Amino acid sequence: MENIIEVRNLVKKFGDLTAVNIDSLKIRRGELFGLLGPNGSGKTTTVKLLTGQIRPTKGDAKVLGISILKDPIKIRELVGIIPEQENPPSFLTAEEYLYFVAKIRKLDNIRKKCEEWFKFLEFEDQRDVLCKDLSRGTRQKLMFAQAFIHEPTLAFIDEPLINLDPIIQRKVKDYLMEFVKKGGTIFFSTHVLEIAEEICTTIGIIDKGKIIYKGPIKELKKRRQHLEQFFIKLVKES
Amino acid sequence: MFEIFWNMMKEEWRIHSSIFGNFMFALFPIVLLFFSFAGSLVIPIFIEILPLKQVILIAHYSFVLLGLSVGSFGLLGREAMNRRFGHASLIAYSSRNLPISDKRILLNFYVKDIVYYFLLWILPFVFGFAIASQIISVDISYALLFLITLTLSFLIGLSISFFLSTVYVHSLKLLIAIILSLITLNTFFTIYLKIDILALLPPLVFFYNRSVFQVFLSLLIIFVLSGLSILFMKVEYTEKKRRFKDRLEDLSNRFKFSNYSVFIAKDFLDLDRSEGGVGKIIFSFLFPIAIIWVMLYFFLKFVPVNYLIIFSILLGVISSSVYNWLTEFDLFTSYSFLPVKVSTVMKSKIHSYAMINLVSIFILFLLAIWRNELNYFAPALLTLISISFYTLSITIYLTGLYPNVLLYNAKIFLIYVISISPILLVMIFLSMLDPSILFISLTLLLPSFHILRKSYEKWEEWEQPSF
Numbered sequence: 001m002e003n004i005i006e007v008r009n010l011v012k013k014f015g016d017l018t019a020v021n022i023d024s025l026k027i028r029r030g031e032l033f034g035l036l037g038p039n040g041s042g043k044t045t046t047v048k049l050l051t052g053q054i055r056p057t058k059g060d061a062k063v064l065g066i067s068i069l070k071d072p073i074k075i076r077e078l079v080g081i082i083p084e085q086e087n088p089p090s091f092l093t094a095e096e097y098l099y100f101v102a103k104i105r106k107l108d109n110i111r112k113k114c115e116e117w118f119k120f121l122e123f124e125d126q127r128d129v130l131c132k133d134l135s136r137g138t139r140q141k142l143m144f145a146q147a148f149i150h151e152p153t154l155a156f157i158d159e160p161l162i163n164l165d166p167i168i169q170r171k172v173k174d175y176l177m178e179f180v181k182k183g184g185t186i187f188f189s190t191h192v193l194e195i196a197e198e199i200c201t202t203i204g205i206i207d208k209g210k211i212i213y214k215g216p217i218k219e220l221k222k223r224r225q226h227l228e229q230f231f232i233k234l235v236k237e238s
Numbered sequence: 239m240f241e242i243f244w245n246m247m248k249e250e251w252r253i254h255s256s257i258f259g260n261f262m263f264a265l266f267p268i269v270l271l272f273f274s275f276a277g278s279l280v281i282p283i284f285i286e287i288l289p290l291k292q293v294i295l296i297a298h299y300s301f302v303l304l305g306l307s308v309g310s311f312g313l314l315g316r317e318a319m320n321r322r323f324g325h326a327s328l329i330a331y332s333s334r335n336l337p338i339s340d341k342r343i344l345l346n347f348y349v350k351d352i353v354y355y356f357l358l359w360i361l362p363f364v365f366g367f368a369i370a371s372q373i374i375s376v377d378i379s380y381a382l383l384f385l386i387t388l389t390l391s392f393l394i395g396l397s398i399s400f401f402l403s404t405v406y407v408h409s410l411k412l413l414i415a416i417i418l419s420l421i422t423l424n425t426f427f428t429i430y431l432k433i434d435i436l437a438l439l440p441p442l443v444f445f446y447n448r449s450v451f452q453v454f455l456s457l458l459i460i461f462v463l464s465g466l467s468i469l470f471m472k473v474e475y476t477e478k479k480r481r482f483k484d485r486l487e488d489l490s491n492r493f494k495f496s497n498y499s500v501f502i503a504k505d506f507l508d509l510d511r512s513e514g515g516v517g518k519i520i521f522s523f524l525f526p527i528a529i530i531w532v533m534l535y536f537f538l539k540f541v542p543v544n545y546l547i548i549f550s551i552l553l554g555v556i557s558s559s560v561y562n563w564l565t566e567f568d569l570f571t572s573y574s575f576l577p578v579k580v581s582t583v584m585k586s587k588i589h590s591y592a593m594i595n596l597v598s599i600f601i602l603f604l605l606a607i608w609r610n611e612l613n614y615f616a617p618a619l620l621t622l623i624s625i626s627f628y629t630l631s632i633t634i635y636l637t638g639l640y641p642n643v644l645l646y647n648a649k650i651f652l653i654y655v656i657s658i659s660p661i662l663l664v665m666i667f668l669s670m671l672d673p674s675i676l677f678i679s680l681t682l683l684l685p686s687f688h689i690l691r692k693s694y695e696k697w698e699e700w701e702q703p704s705f
């Protein structure tokens with residue numbers, strides 16, 4: 001199973017608006033794939049489709065070999081997801097929330113795992129604070145921990161990291177690069193080009209729901225092209 | 239000042255109408271008007287069994303009750319809105335950013351509630367009666383009178399619940415003390431002085447004697463109580479970080495017997511830690527029960543039915559409102575990225591629901607002892623469980639995880655009423671024949687399970703909204 005994600009003619013419409021219309025997209029094991037696109041171009045919708053959170057209007061996709069139509073729950077069992085809006089529910093504290101997720105994922109040694117994540121992302125002093133009252137940065141840390149606590153082989157990350165302070169951002173970037181080196185795969189959606197340029201191995205550019213470019217980031221670097229200029233040119237042309 | 243108020247009205251309308259469209263939302267008062275119209279038409283039949291005086295009394299106390307529940311909903315409504323829109327978008331919270339005092343904002347909030355519910359509930363109700371009055375040949379001036387007295391009753395209920403919730407925010411002990419002394423006072427009046435304290439409700443007295451003094455008295459009660467609430471209202475800003483000891487694991491271990499223990503534990507923490515705490519349940523649950531208790535007391539003087547049974551039927555319906563609380567604090571979007579099905583969340587809510595409803599059973603048990611009717615406890619208990627479960631299944635089928643929002647949709651509300659009320663009437667009728675017949679209420683469980691199974695399918699298919 002080389003292709004971790006395989007999309008064929010995936011369409012999502014909201015009324016008259018076609019939010020996503022992807023003919024074909026393949027992502028291999030070990031890729032740190034960055035999906036780049038302007039606001040409203042369909043990144044979040046793509047992530048939600050691929051993780052079975054919403055149903056496609058047409059088409060199908062396989063994630064880890066599982067059809068998004070047939071077994072969306074299985075997919076979400078296997079992958080980790082950091083959603084765009086990081087809103088942990090209700091009135092749990094940060095620590096309780098992590099325990100809650102771990103319990104839903106039926107993990108063992110929950111306490112120890114939580115401990116490690118609090119240490120790694122340096123927010124032990126915030127563990128007893130209600131999720132609602134956490135700063136945005138801390139909430140992103142919590143959502144990051146939540147997505148990786150079950151040691152998935154594939155993770156979807158939607159517009160992350162922007163609120164993290166530079167030190168943690170460094171740690172997280174290193175973690176992600178290490179993650180794919182060890183055989184994991186990351187689907188990373190963002191409109192922040194610098195981060196993508198720094199860590200991604202492959203990029204895809206999406207505009208108005210269509211993937212208008214996909215290729216390894218090395219190629220751009222070889223051509224001494226800046227991602228930013230390339231991106232602007234492509235989006236303008238499309 | 240007026241601008242703040244107007245913007246709050248728009249905000250409230252936007253919140254509701256954005257969810258089901260202006261049209262459906264506007265239909266809600268029309269449905270209400272229709273019900274009041276139909277209800278008024280049968281008054282001539284109704285007064286054959288129940289003296290007109292009691293009907294009027296019940297009408298007034300229904301609006302006191304409405305006020306009470308709107309007030310307690312206010313507590314919860316704010317919570318709900320925070321969740322949906324975040325603090326920043328709410329005008330009620332803008333005193334943090336704008337040079338306006340909180341008290342002024344709260345006053346506006348209060349007035350907004352009044353105007354809003356006046357337009358949405360009172361006016362349609364009176365209007366329905368006014369139309370029917372032409373058919374059953376009642377003088378139309380009674381409609382005008384109702385408009386005044388029902389509004390006053392509503393406001394009294396609203397200010398009582400605002401007042402009590404303010405007391406609650408300061409001290410639970412004080413609240414309990416106040417409620418206990420009210421009960422004692424009531425007992426003293428009824429038993430020793432033989433004064434019927436319920437009949438003393440000023441708007442009700444005004445209905446009969448038209449003395450301006452009663453209006454003055456009503457307004458006095460309203461202004462004093464709501465004035466005190468606004469004066470002593472504590473607005474809790476959440477800028478401070480609320481910290482809690484980790485309790486989720488302990489709690490969920492206690493619910494080990496259920497497959498959904500961690501969800502149930504979360505529901506309990508939500509109820510406990512949200513604004514108003516568990517005390518909310520006192521307002522939304524025990525208040526209606528207390529009032530129904532009292533109203534039944536009057537009603538049943540004239541109708542040959544078993545008190546305990548009727549009470550259990552109504553208790554069953556009211557207890558289903560616990561589901562609304564349970565779904566108030568989380569959105570499915572906070573689970574949608576986890577391996578959790580909609581039906582899993584629903585089932586976990588049903589388990590929490592069953593747990594909390596042990597309270598209803600306890601209340602019924604107390605009542606059975608108090609009235610020395612333990613021999614009817616078994617059928618009453620079965621009735622309570624069946625009705626409660628049936629109402630719950632209808633609620634879940636119609637509104638999924640969003641009863642607080644979708645029950646305001648006129649069409650859904652109509653189907654809700656139509657699915658539940660005939661069953662209640664049949665039950666009441668059967669209980670008149672012989673209370674022990676109600677053992678058959680257990681058969682209601684079958685359709686309920688079926689409806690629940692259908693609900694899981696229905697809502698699994700539905701794309702979860704993110705309101």
Ligand SMILES: Nc1ncnc2c1ncn2[C@@H]1O[C@H](COP(=O)(O)OP(=O)(O)O)[C@@H](O)[C@H]1O
Nearest residue numbers: 014017019037038039040041042043044045046
């Ligand atoms: N639930 C929805 N209903 C209607 N339109 C939606 C919904 N979700 C997204 N859209 C629309 O689909 C388009 C793509 O949105 P989105 O995937 O969120 O973009 P991105 O994440 O790239 O900013 C936007 O035009 C957005 O308005």
Ligand SMILES: [Mg+2]
Nearest residue numbers: 043044084159
């Ligand atoms: Mg997005």
